[in-house]
Amino acid sequence: MSHRVINSLGKRVAVTLSAISIGMLGIATITSGAGASGLTAPTAGMKPASAVGKGEGSLNLIAWEGYVQPQWVKPFTKATGCVVHPKYAGSSGEMVSLMANGGGGQYDLVSASGDADLRLIYGGDVKPVNMSLIPSWKQFRPFLQAPSFNTIKGVHFGVSLQFGPNVLLYSTKTFKKAPTSWSVLYSSKYKGKLTVPNNPIQIADAALYLEKSQPSLGITDPYELTQTQFNATVNLLKSQKPLIAKYWNLASDEINLFQSKTVVAGAAWPYQTITLQSNKAAVADTIPSVEGATGWADSWLLATHAPHPNCAYKWMAWASTPQVQAEQAVYFGETPANSLACPLMNKLQAGSCAGYHADQPDSYFKTIKFWKTPLAQCGNGKSDCVPYSQWTSAWTTITG
Amino acid sequence: MLSPPLLWFLVIYLTSLVLMLVTGFWSVNGFTSQIDHHLTGQNFSQITAGAYPSIIGRTVLLAVLVTVTDAIVAFPFAYVMARVATQRTQRILLGAVLLPLWASYLAKVYAWISILEKGGALNWTFSKVGLPNPNLGFTNGAMWIAFCYIWLPYMIVPIYGALERIPSSLLDASADLGGSSWSTLRRVILPLALPGLAAGSIFTFSLTLGDYVTPLLIGGSNSTLIGNAIYENLLTGGNLPLAAALSTVPIAVMIIYLGIAKRLGAFEAL
């Protein structure tokens, strides 16, 4: 790094500045040597715990709302003596920010989604986890035991938790048959009656659509886009904007939009579908067969400076058990990573296992492209992909 | 007298703020996503192009609209509170202004969604009466209404404070000297209420300028404000330099706003 400018400001300031900028930019610490040679996670060399000791009596979590419910927290505290203090974050960005400096010696675990994981890992904010201390891990679906968004070169930085597809939610009044392509979200026929998430990662959804509709662009991975591919995707999204009634921010926003019949189609999570259907709204969802879908997968990641590591391991083990997995899946409306959770889900809520596709074989989920942080380093060894910071500024230009 | 509050601001707030804003002159390397510490004006030229000018314009326009609307709505109300109502009614009205402050900001925005949206209470009422549906949900109009609503008490209270202190003798004098109610209002009451109006407008204006939750919740597809752009660049994108450059916009706007208020004599009215 060049410190030419800050030298004049004095060394102390420089240290502060770097601390702040590193802290706030999850990916800022990617070493300058990174490039074609590949990235290294700063904490990859740290030796994970070899055994879980006595609990520290306390556990601080950064979590999505609905991930730390009394139903499974109370029995955990009773069994381990670890009192759980959850802090709810509103977006992946907030999670990365709160986890700055390895959790700041404050937080133990974060339930981050795939779009934040690599920022946390390459930012050095999370450290390796010893999977042999998570007994239920062996029951996980194979593709979630070491997925690329939380496992780098065989080093596990997190324990998969739950996942779900980004489905196409539609009004059954408008669509008699389930749409087979995401093209409805780009069709002027439904002008002013569409909604998509207000999230830069949504660019991947458009890229996924272009992968099939414009094969000449040569898109193979919606998270690894060259400048040309990226520009074409952004242009598609710009032309989509006049069709959008609202870019939704909260799950409840979108539920409102469909319930009030403001929109007839949109990108959604299964949660919205289930909630709307239980309120007798005429909606259904589908994974369009032409393109497949993007999806999110959440993991518990261990903070580098976790103050309560034993309680953290106990929690990761607890959250991976079939019973807790089932409870959380039903509560939040998502698919559990543990393959033994299905029958327990049905016990909690009849039909929920099939409702959240937890009964599907792994091949079904092969069609889902899970969120991951877009980096300049493409998977093919080149480094001409558009990084996430540009995704965000492009998203502001699209929606602004 | 000044040093404790100044010290508080310098040590706690200003230092951290300046450290952050300095990064506005740096840049994020597009390929490694790391901060490049070379001085550059690129972030500032970036915010004068693309979608940013319209975002900035929209935000400032909205803040002005909200402030003007709140001033118009609040003034007669505060006047009645301070000069017309009996002491008992005065207390009830003040309580009525303050009470909505306790209903959470978020819950209030949500309430406006359920009132304004397509199947909401407003459309429902209009249909019952036989009027066409206004369909205000998820538009910039909805955002304007929600902002006016949320910050209204912050306008009423200072105006009321200013009006309440006007000596009755002054108004009597104006009437005795043959001033009509209108010219008393214009020549006596309004100038005396100006500091209150200025104090209130600072709240409504600056609170609207910096907000980004209301547009997220109740705005439509054209409702991005400066706050949203900063939030996205800072938290989602990790582009701290651009977010820092954007943050200088509300600061500049506030300097201009305070300058205008000063020129109008709003601060030195007495």
Added chain:
Amino acid sequence: MRRRLARASLWLWVLGVLFFLFAPIATIVLFGFDRSNVETWPIQHWTLSWYSVAWHDPQVRAAFALSLKAAFAATILSLVLGSMAAFGVHRARFFGRDSISLLLILPLALPGIITGVALNSAFQWAGIQLSIWTIIVGHTTFCIVVIYNNVIARLRRTSNTLLEASADLGATAVQTFRFVTLPTIATALVSGALLAFALSFDEVIVTTFTAGAQNTLPIWIFGAIRLGQQLPEVNVVVTMVVVLMFIPILIAARLTGSENFAPRVAATQPK
């Protein structure tokens, strides 16, 4: 006749504003009785069950208590610092006093996210653990201006001759403060404190970054709204807070709304 008409239209305006102020509050209260967690108008099925859910929710209780404590402490601190700043700026005539106003307003004018992240990294850098104290520090930073604005508006409306008269009549500085200055600014302090308390009690953005692993009421509410799983519970909690706050507000309104403090005329002879 014209006078009467003017008066009638003024009162009509007041009624209109009251309706505007309370229609959303009424909506919040009503949806607390909605059995469904998706708000649709008109309400189809009514229930009281959310009241029991909210009442027995330990997270709500803890969050409410934390919010009260933080808002209380932040208000006291900003009362002291805000009025000090107002007196300082009012008395002194020095270059750059306008920039102090700007400085104090910044935390309101800048998006909360900036204040929040800036404070967060400063705390991190200084090695300060996030706790209720960091929440209070954050809240005080943006509440100072509320007190400052109220007090300085009042001071500018107060003539200095009054203070000089007090001094001329042999009063000590403390006496002048106690018997002249304080009564003059008392109502401004009370109303400023109310606004500051409300601002702090309701703040969610800065708090997200200055609170540790603990939730204030607005943070809890934002979380609950996000998913919408138990939306009516939020309405019930808000309703209960409003009802709880009714009495303190009435007392405060009694304090500010009357002439308990200073004779109006004496305190505000214009120059």
